[in-house]
Every structure is written in structure tokens, then in C-alpha cells.
Amino acid sequence: MILLFVLSSTTALRVDPPVRVVGTETPVRLQASNPHGIRRVTAWIEQDGQQHQVFEKAEPATRFFFFGRNEPAREITFSVGTKDAPSVKDGKARLIIETTANDFRGATDRVVSDVEINTRPPVLTADGHQHYINQGGSELVTFTVSGYWTEAGVRVGKHTFRSFPVPGKDESSGERFSLFAFPWDTPADIVPVVYARNPSGAETTARFWFKLFPKKFRSRELPLNDAFLQKVVNELDPGGSGDLLSRYLKINGEMRRQNNETLAGLRHKTEQKVLWSGPFVQLSNSKVESLFADTRSYMYNGRKVDEQTHLGFDLSVVKNVPVAASNDGRVIYAAPLGIYGNCVVIDHGYGLQSIYGHLNSIGVKPGEFVKKRQEIGRSGETGLAGGDHLHFSMQVDGVQVNPIEWWDDHWIQDRILSKLTPIGGEVSHAHGTYTPKGSPTATARPLGRAR
Ligand SMILES: [Zn+2]
Structure with missing residues (x-):
């Protein structure tokens, strides 16, 4: 009986993620579980035989960290560092974390880690x-x-x-x-x-x-009529309730924000390679209907009911035209995406991605590599679109940017490639590897050149 009690008083401890380097104020995440709870957590840095207390939290009267029987481990977070132990020097040390169980014996358990004290900033x-x-x-x-x-x-x-x-x-x-x-x-x-x-x-x-x-972005008025609201609401909020306008405004606001968050999250699906080469291409023979970062005032029955920023270019030709990949890359999204309708996102490497919205049909699958000018679908008016057009946008590490720069070969050379190019060589687009001087396509430019 006593043996069982003692066993059940043991606190299981784990530092996750492991702490290997301790600086002035290093966060520690301690996973702990004990059926009786824990009444005290203490941490020391031990160096040259001396112990320096760097953290303590104790509440003897009440259950400080209480764990129910069979409860999973709880996470206790705190920070340790030389802020609380100024005499500790950079070099090797041990981090000792001790818990005191909330049983009558006050059983203690320890987790000890070898650490490096490093207070120098990068x-x-x-x-x-x-x-x-x-x-x-x-x-x-x-x-x-x-x-x-x-x-x-x-x-x-x-x-x-x-x-x-x-x-x-x-x-x-x-x-x-x-x-x-x-x-x-x-x-x-x-x-x-x-x-x-x-x-x-x-x-x-x-x-x-x-x-x-600094750029002064345009302001535009966008008139709304019931036929358009009905089209959008039927497609994007089929089971919704409320009046037509409020359902539309929810799509235009909340859904737009969520969709942009989904796009931003795609930054993690990127290759650490330059997959693209040369300027990005615009939908051929297209008419520009909207510019990047136009502020739109939505007018309904003569009154302004909403304002949103349009983060892309609207490009129109005629209905159902082939939409081409703007550059080489890998498809990372090909599915409906709320206001963007049928949407394709192509990763071009290092967090650079292009976005194609309102497609009538999608002709590619996620994971597929595509070449510049390869057809990826057909233009349409799916999502928040009042007519057949391509919504085109680009993003850099999840932030949508003006694509106009990426359509410009000179801008790409001067602002992007020249900075990646060691003197006397160039970065090969296709493989992201260094090509020595003398290759026929070398585009080295002197440092500091700007246009
Ligand atoms: Zn658009």
C-alpha cells in the first residue's frame, strides 16, 4: 500500500522542447504530471559547483498545479537565465528543475539538463x-x-x-x-x-x-445590385440566413479575411529553390479592370455599405479564355477558395507565389510542376466576381504584393537577381546553383548598382 502511494507520488517531468542554450531570459516549457498535483517548481543554474536559483513558484496552502488522476501532463512555462543570476558566465552549466509534489511528504523530482550559457546576441x-x-x-x-x-x-x-x-x-x-x-x-x-x-x-x-x-493607391466605387448579391450569396453562402445585403457583407468582409489568411498560410508550402526564370507573364491581350490595392467603396441603393482593399489585378479578355502559369513553378493549391472562386496557387520558390482566381475550370493538380505559359485552367466568374475575368495576384512569404514589378524584366534583374549574384557569376534560375563566369547567360552586375 505504502509502496503504491510512493510510486503514485512521482512526478513525471520532461522539458519540451529541450533547452540546450540558456541566455538572459530563456523560455522553458516543462511537461509535468502528478496525481497529487505540484506545490512548488524551482530552477537553478549550476556552474563551477555553485547553484544559482533562477526561478521559483510555490503555493503550499492551495494546489498550485493540480492534476486529476490519469490526467495527461500539464505544461508549466517560465523563463530562466542570467537576468536572475548575473554571476553566471558564458560557458558550460547545468539547468536543474525541481518539482515538489503536493502529497504529505512533499516528494521532489528533478530534471537536469546540460546547457551552454550564451548571452551574446547574434x-x-x-x-x-x-x-x-x-x-x-x-x-x-x-x-x-x-x-x-x-x-x-x-x-x-x-x-x-x-x-x-x-x-x-x-x-x-x-x-x-x-x-x-x-x-x-x-x-x-x-x-x-x-x-x-x-x-x-x-x-x-x-x-x-x-x-x-510611397504609393497613393486608387479609390473606386463599386455599385452593388440585387442580381449580383443574389448570385454571390447563392454560391458562397447557400444555407445562410439574414437579409441579402448582410449576407453579402459577411462574405465581402469575414470570408475575404479568412481566404486571405488561407493564402498567407501557403507560404509554408515553398521550395528552397528558384523555380522561375525571366519575367512573369500577364494574361495575354488582357484588359486591366482593377489595379493592386485599389480601395473599393461598395455602393448599394446610393449609399456606401462597405469598403475593402483589392489585393490583385483584375484582367479580362473574353469568356472562358485559357489562363496560363505566369512562370515555372509547382502547383500548391487548386480548389475553390471562397471569394476567389476556383483558385490556383503556384509556388515559385523561396516564398514567392502567384494566385489565380475566379476560374471557370481548373486544369492542374496540387504537386504538379508547371511551365511558364502552360494552361492551368479557364477564366470564369466563380466566387466574388461580377463578370468573366482573371484575378491575378502574387505574394512574398504570405504578404500579397503588386505583381507589376514581377512582370518587368529590368526590375527583376536590378532589384532581385543582381543582389543574389556573386561578382563574376550568376544564380541559375532552374536549380538555384552557382554558375561560374563565362556562361553565356551571365548577368553579373557591380555591387550597389541601382536603377
Ligand atoms: Zn479581383
Whole structure:
């Protein structure tokens, strides 16, 4: 009986994810389970035979962390670091975490991890290129990062953009690049920075030379009539209730936001390769009906009932025209997507993706590789569309950008490829590998060149 009791008092402990490096304030996630609950959690850093307490939480009178019988482990989160132990030096140490069970004996259990104390922030150097950035557009920066870091990229206001090893460079060189956007709705006084951080709480940022061209986006009025509302509501909210206008407004607001979140989430389905080559192509012979980031005022019976931003180009030809892939890539989405109707998304690598909406029919499947100008479907008016047209957009790491730049070969050379190109060589588009000088297509440009 006593033996059983003792056994059941044991607290099962696990630090997940494991902590290997401790800095000034490193988060710890402790998974713990004990049928009697836990009344105290304590953590120490042990170095050179000395123990420094870095965390304690105790509530003896009440059940601090209570676990029901057979309950799964609970997660207890806290942080440990040199903030609470200033005499601990960078180097090897042990992290000791101890729990006290809420039984009458106050049985203790420990989990001990070998850790490295590292309080130095990562070291960052951004490139010396000149970065001319259009508000709503894209740009590329290269940088070198060293020291202990686990996340590095570009931050523009509230948005962060991932980085990848420079093609042809070894990951261990720390030479990386980030393709980023200056989002259309980010204020023009925001300064983009390169950042690197680690889970021990240290972060470094570095500035780079840039000039932003603020853009004034257009405002347009879009009249709504009952026939259009009925068409949209029948298709996108068939079982819904409420009056026609409020059902439409829900689609135009809430569904639009959800669909844009789904598109943004596709950034994780990207290849770490340059899959594309040359300029992206626009739907041939098309008429431009709407521009990127047009603000639309929705008018119903002479009154403004809604306002939304249109994050793409509307391109029309005639009904049911073949829609071609704007560049080489891999299909990562091919299905209905709310307001976008039948929608295809093509990944072009390193977080660059193109989006095709309102298709009448889809001719490709997810996972399929497509070539530039290959037919991927036919134009239509599925989703939130009042007539047959292609809604075309592009996104950079989940942020929709003005595609007009990607249709421009000069812009691509000067703003994107020149920065990835080592002097005397070029990045081969198809494989993302380094091609030595002398190849017939070499496009090396001097550092700092800008147009
Ligand atoms: Zn559109």
C-alpha cells in the first residue's frame, strides 16, 4: 500500500522542447504530471559547483498545479537565465528543475539538463546594396549572420519575412537572403530591418540602405445590385440566413479575411529553390479592370455599405479564355477558395507565389510542376466576381504584393537577381546553383548598382 502511494507520488517531468542554450531570459516549457498535483517548481543554474536559483513558484496552502488522476501532463512555462543570476558566465552549466509534489511528504523530482550559457546576441551584417522599395512591392536583401541564432530575416513593421541560405553558398557560411515585401498598408515611415534572434532572448537588428517610394493607391466605387448579391450569396453562402445585403457583407468582409489568411498560410508550402526564370507573364491581350490595392467603396441603393482593399489585378479578355502559369513553378493549391472562386496557387520558390482566381475550370493538380505559359485552367466568374475575368495576384512569404514589378524584366534583374549574384557569376534560375563566369547567360552586375 505504502509502496503504491510512493510510486503514485512521482512526478513525471520532461522539458519540451529541450533547452540546450540558456541566455538572459530563456523560455522553458516543462511537461509535468502528478496525481497529487505540484506545490512548488524551482530552477537553478549550476556552474563551477555553485547553484544559482533562477526561478521559483510555490503555493503550499492551495494546489498550485493540480492534476486529476490519469490526467495527461500539464505544461508549466517560465523563463530562466542570467537576468536572475548575473554571476553566471558564458560557458558550460547545468539547468536543474525541481518539482515538489503536493502529497504529505512533499516528494521532489528533478530534471537536469546540460546547457551552454550564451548571452551574446547574434552578429549581423546587412549587404551594402542600395534598396529602392515601392510601397506595396518587393525587395531582396542579403546579410551574414553568426553566433547563436535560430531565426533570421527581415522585419517590416508587424511583418516578418524568412531568410534562406544564398543559393550556391553553404548554410554554415551564414550568408543568407530574404525576399521581403513592404506591405501596401504599412506606413511609409516604417524602417525595414534585418533581424536575428535566438530562444535565449537575444535579438540583433541591422539596418540597410533603402529608399521607399510611397504609393497613393486608387479609390473606386463599386455599385452593388440585387442580381449580383443574389448570385454571390447563392454560391458562397447557400444555407445562410439574414437579409441579402448582410449576407453579402459577411462574405465581402469575414470570408475575404479568412481566404486571405488561407493564402498567407501557403507560404509554408515553398521550395528552397528558384523555380522561375525571366519575367512573369500577364494574361495575354488582357484588359486591366482593377489595379493592386485599389480601395473599393461598395455602393448599394446610393449609399456606401462597405469598403475593402483589392489585393490583385483584375484582367479580362473574353469568356472562358485559357489562363496560363505566369512562370515555372509547382502547383500548391487548386480548389475553390471562397471569394476567389476556383483558385490556383503556384509556388515559385523561396516564398514567392502567384494566385489565380475566379476560374471557370481548373486544369492542374496540387504537386504538379508547371511551365511558364502552360494552361492551368479557364477564366470564369466563380466566387466574388461580377463578370468573366482573371484575378491575378502574387505574394512574398504570405504578404500579397503588386505583381507589376514581377512582370518587368529590368526590375527583376536590378532589384532581385543582381543582389543574389556573386561578382563574376550568376544564380541559375532552374536549380538555384552557382554558375561560374563565362556562361553565356551571365548577368553579373557591380555591387550597389541601382536603377
Ligand atoms: Zn479581383
